[in-house]
Amino acid sequence: MRYLHTFILVMLSITFQAQNFGEIKGKVLDAVTGEPVAFANVWVETGTVPIGAYTDDDGRFRIKPLSPGTYDLHVKDVRYTAYVQQGVVVSPNEITVLPEISLAANTLGEIKVVTYTIPLIDKDNPSKMTIGSADLKHRSDVRDTRTMISRLVPAVKQNAEGDQLFFKGARPYNIATFIDGVKVGAGEVPRIPSNAINNLTVYTGGIPACYGDVTGGVIVIETKGYMDFYRESQRRKRQRTQRID
Template identity: 40%
Template sequence: MRRSMILVAAFLMNLVGMAQTFGEIHGQVFDESGAPYPMANVQLLSADLSKGIVTELDGKFKLKPLVPGIYTLKISAMSYAPIEVTDILVSPDKITFLSDLTLRPDPEKLGVAEKIEYVVPLIDPDNTGMQTITAEEIKNQPEVKNIATFVAKTTPGVTTNAEGTELYFRGSRAGTALYFVDGVKIIGRAPKIPQSGIGSINVYTGGVPAKYGDVTGGVIVIETKNYFDLYNKKVQRQRATEKS
């Protein structure tokens, strides 16, 4: 009996691992003259991660694999003011590119970081048929009761029927939309997920990656927030209440 339970647990853990998809962060660091800067310290931070590397000889760096979520990146080098890039969104199976990472001289060595807020491109330049809806955008919307209706309102070229049960991608037939939640394919209507639990939504209206299969309509990829995202939000609310 015990052996059977262990085998079942191992099988379930394997399924979770298969469903989990990861993203990457790529970037390049330059000095004030515009030349690539090698051996700069790069530190990636999130609620449950602290990871450090150094830039290559061409100033480039790659951070992977990364669980989808929000990250902060810090770059430092001797005699230069540090750089801090906040609110970097990492999406599943996608590379997030960081640009304009230029170190500025810090002759007084004050160590005051230049803060840069990462702005998520609404349209992926590598795939113009994919649009990302971030957690911040979802939070600022009225109550998201129906994901299909919400996607239709926020994505050009996508419409829904009067009942909000079907999505149509650029004139596609009914029943051709596919949903994936945390890497797991959902068959049927749009999944019901609490608005506060949605981390990001990627909507493919064209150029659908082959891993999603033969699709004649579109694909909606939903990543839910992990425990640490929800915990951080709770802590932030508590601190705001204490200050007031």
């Protein structure tokens, strides 16, 4: 029985590692005074069970662990107008840092809705570029992931045959590609339609250690899962309802 318990714990550990969870953190302020808003309720919808936290005395919050995907973040405090930030992208093994959230005085029945925009260039790592589903949907005609990356990332070039990518002159076999946390063959970049990708991150330098010893570059692709499609359908439903009202 003891060995069985050990086996189960090991398998659970492997499962959680494979999930490559991310998190969201941010800060909530009073729109007028600029003071932190403490004890505000902040959460994201994950389908049936919301995951959230309360802001601390400095107005800061962290929500984790979250499976990679796109979420709508809600902030609620009886003193302020309800706030929703749509399309917040969570990437594996990374922290999504939101811009400061400002809450206005409470207006009965009113909800402030904003759309999250992924910073194209990470200020802490200029060699990292992230493209979210909102930008990718405008490129639904591009069926070849390699062509899409070469067009979007200046430091990446595609050969004449279109079957290889070069990161700042590095050999194709020095490129690593991860799809939903799983590494594919060295130098391989599978063809995935842009409308099936939740977000795409390309490292041309400053590669995190979690991706191993890679000298060229890293491509991280998170595909859309059931919950992403579910959240999109719910968002479209709310938008239709608002237009009717």
